Amino acid sequence: MNHNFSFISGWIRSGSRLLDLGCGDGSLLADLTSSHNVRGYGLEIDSDSIEKCIARGVNVVEQDLNRGLDNFADNSFDTVVMTQALQAMRYPHLVLDEMLRIGSECIITFPNFGSWRTRAYLAFRGRMPVTKQLAYQWYDTPNIHFFTYSDFEALCQERNINVMHRKFIAEQFPDNLLKNLWPNLFTETAVYHLSR
Amino acid sequence: MASLSLQTPAKSIGLVSPQKVLIDKPLTLACGTVLPTHELVFETYGTLNSDKNNAILICHALSGNHHAAGFYEGDSKPGWWDHYIGPGKAIDSDRFFIVSVNNIGSCFGSTGPTSTNPATGRVWGADFPSLRARDWVESQKLLMEHLAIECWAAVIGGSLGGMQAMRWSLEHPDKLLNAVVIASSMKLSAQNIAFNEIARRAIKSDPNFCDGNYLQQNRAPLHGLALARMIGHVTYLSDEALGKKFGRELASGDFIGSTEDPIEFQIESYLNYQGDKFSSNFDANSYILITKMLDYFDLSREYGNSPVSAFEHAQCNFLLISFSSDWRFSPKRSQEITDALITAGKNVSYTAIESNQGHDAFLLPNDRYQKTLSNYLRRLADQLGAA
Numbered sequence: 296m297n298h299n300f301s302f303i304s305g306w307i308r309s310g311s312r313l314l315d316l317g318c319g320d321g322s323l324l325a326d327l328t329s330s331h332n333v334r335g336y337g338l339e340i341d342s343d344s345i346e347k348c349i350a351r352g353v354n355v356v357e358q359d360l361n362r363g364l365d366n367f368a369d370n371s372f373d374t375v376v377m378t379q380a381l382q383a384m385r386y387p388h389l390v391l392d393e394m395l396r397i398g399s400e401c402i403i404t405f406p407n408f409g410s411w412r413t414r415a416y417l418a419f420r421g422r423m424p425v426t427k428q429l430a431y432q433w434y435d436t437p438n439i440h441f442f443t444y445s446d447f448e449a450l451c452q453e454r455n456i457n458v459m460h461r462k463f464i465a466e467q468f469p470d471n472l473l474k475n476l477w478p479n480l481f482t483e484t485a486v487y488h489l490s491r
Numbered sequence: 492m493a494s495l496s497l498q499t500p501a502k503s504i505g506l507v508s509p510q511k512v513l514i515d516k517p518l519t520l521a522c523g524t525v526l527p528t529h530e531l532v533f534e535t536y537g538t539l540n541s542d543k544n545n546a547i548l549i550c551h552a553l554s555g556n557h558h559a560a561g562f563y564e565g566d567s568k569p570g571w572w573d574h575y576i577g578p579g580k581a582i583d584s585d586r587f588f589i590v591s592v593n594n595i596g597s598c599f600g601s602t603g604p605t606s607t608n609p610a611t612g613r614v615w616g617a618d619f620p621s622l623r624a625r626d627w628v629e630s631q632k633l634l635m636e637h638l639a640i641e642c643w644a645a646v647i648g649g650s651l652g653g654m655q656a657m658r659w660s661l662e663h664p665d666k667l668l669n670a671v672v673i674a675s676s677m678k679l680s681a682q683n684i685a686f687n688e689i690a691r692r693a694i695k696s697d698p699n700f701c702d703g704n705y706l707q708q709n710r711a712p713l714h715g716l717a718l719a720r721m722i723g724h725v726t727y728l729s730d731e732a733l734g735k736k737f738g739r740e741l742a743s744g745d746f747i748g749s750t751e752d753p754i755e756f757q758i759e760s761y762l763n764y765q766g767d768k769f770s771s772n773f774d775a776n777s778y779i780l781i782t783k784m785l786d787y788f789d790l791s792r793e794y795g796n797s798p799v800s801a802f803e804h805a806q807c808n809f810l811l812i813s814f815s816s817d818w819r820f821s822p823k824r825s826q827e828i829t830d831a832l833i834t835a836g837k838n839v840s841y842t843a844i845e846s847n848q849g850h851d852a853f854l855l856p857n858d859r860y861q862k863t864l865s866n867y868l869r870r871l872a873d874q875l876g877a878a
Contacts, residue, residue: 312836336833345842345863346866349840349863349870350866350870352870354838354839355841356833357842357843366830367833368834371833
């Protein structure tokens, strides 16, 4: 999934220190290491993903994000990244605070639960949405907090988080044409570049 | 040869034999004593390539030795790390030239308390100079020069072996590309030191210890050394592993009273057996010497007690591995090393392997551990263009 977010490399300075929370197979870190010479580390708990990182030479540390990040000092990274994992955190707002404590900037991507497709799924089928983005049943999903683009905007405002960039991703028609017009309804995945 | 193939399991390196070298260069120990020469016993597995860039150093722990893999003629048991060293194994002898050395102060043929002190013509015994992990590193460096190896592809060790790997990265940063630090720590805790002191006291309390000069009197504190090992052995295992293996099963006697045999739990019989086996193979002065070496180890003492400042001197990449049930050097210790390396901006990966085997897990078969080590070293071999 990480390769979808290659455009965020435009928000990363060359040679910067990068921490990727929930780094998966390490492809984003591998790409940014070769393109931007970043000094990158990934945190991950899935053993298969950790093995893939090690096999491709990406720095990976086995650490459960839900158990805190207090082993990382304030401002010890230029950028802290989290792709498609905030909705799986026990306390997303505290994770967000932690990311902005450890990094001067952070980049977050999440599936927008406010998309008309999920709304329609729930409204018309009366069942919890199972979509490409949220491909789990309600009982086995790792995604325990569902939130929308608007919810996230409100959270940033409440916590005085500065939005440096926001980008909306939607691949299907007509969402891809309408996403910037009405983000909360037509965005599948939201991407934020944040700072304090 | 048919019988040989029966006793050496598939993928074993097969028959091996040790080599001995006289290091004819003075070694100044951390305590100030100079060993004008010293002997080292070692084994090698695999072939040094023409670029001489595929050498791996294996660092043993407290009771280890040079016999890490393969079999000696007539032996049914392989070397202590045979699960992980051999053709096609995690530390692959088809791709790497693997050097495993018995360190000075130990008792398997390298210069140590059971050797003769050339200055006096008598056995060293308790007078063997106090050692630090760095002394082992310096001695290994002399062996490296003897073997004409410019740079280790990796220095690998578990427990005290991991401490040597870390020390290598600070003392000779340009002489290794990777340090693999398994079930280790930057320094011992009070609890660790406590167990070591109980072990030393057990040895010293044996009437045959004779202030460490037992060899001169043809005696040996076998009982005390066995007791020391039994204490150590329990700390290398987990409660769960012991429970699974022995439970409350009896080795002899019963609680019904139908036999005259005294009641003995299997764990008692096992521990006594392990203790006796160990004391017949190991030297008590070496045990005292090396447990003290462990106690004294403190990676960052000379770097203002800052692990980050210490690791800033390192140039190699690091792989850290810990085991969940290891309470001797718990995962927290490896996490501390990892945190310091990240803050120092070094390349590091860390995996915390799920295992119920305690500290000993680093010696035992474990799928994920094997995979981690294999993946890491396979990539290294590919980079080096090794075989």
